[in-house]
Amino acid sequence: MTDIGDYSEQIRLRTLLKDDEYYRKWFTKEPTIKVHHTKPPWRLFVQKEKGGPWYKKDLPTYAKAFAAVKLKLPEYWDMTIHCNPQPFKPPVVRIGKQKVWNPLPPGHLWCAYCRRPTVFKFYRRHPNMRGLVMEGEMRCQICGVRDKFLPHYPITGGWPLHVVRSTP
Ligand SMILES: [Zn+2]
Numbered sequence: 001m002t003d004i005g006d007y008s009e010q011i012r013l014r015t016l017l018k019d020d021e022y023y024r025k026w027f028t029k030e031p032t033i034k035v036h037h038t039k040p041p042w043r044l045f046v047q048k049e050k051g052g053p054w055y056k057k058d059l060p061t062y063a064k065a066f067a068a069v070k071l072k073l074p075e076y077w078d079m080t081i082h083c084n085p086q087p088f089k090p091p092v093v094r095i096g097k098q099k100v101w102n103p104l105p106p107g108h109l110w111c112a113y114c115r116r117p118t119v120f121k122f123y124r125r126h127p128n129m130r131g132l133v134m135e136g137e138m139r140c141q142i143c144g145v146r147d148k149f150l151p152h153y154p155i156t157g158g159w160p161l162h163v164v165r166s167t168p
Pocket residue numbers: 111112113114118140141142143144145
């Protein structure tokens with residue numbers, strides 16, 4: 001029997017960082033925030049156990065959030081470093097002279113605020129939002145942003161991307 005995988009399940013940050021060299025490279029580079037903000041911009045989301053609640057903590061620098069990820073990645077089920085004030089484009093990979101968007105795992109969309117691929121779903125109540133939410137709209141499983149408010153990119157190709165480097 002062939003295991004085709006369960007794509008309704010969200011990929012974990014530890015798998016992304018392990019299996020996707022382009023995402024890993026991008027994630028380990030300190031991002032620049034260009035928009036004005038008054039509160040700590042980085043929000044560390046952690047899910048300690050599979051299917052458990054997501055906890056969040058706001059942090060003033062990416063370095064602090066990154067250090068927390070490094071420390072807890074082997075222990076916690078899933079995590080992300082979310083940016084409150086600014087959306088981010090997916091990583092770009094250069095293949096020869098061509099530039100492409102880094103592909104996403106099947107069934108995932110790019111959450112520009114969570115800065116990673118997540119699985120979007122329909123909600124009546126979203127764990128990260130107070131009260132009832134507008135129904136009939138796909139939301140990021142972690143932060144609750146609506147798919148229709150996110151920019152979309154022409155992402156194609158299988159994940160993870162393997163670029164065959166030609167030898168000179
Ligand atoms: Zn999100």
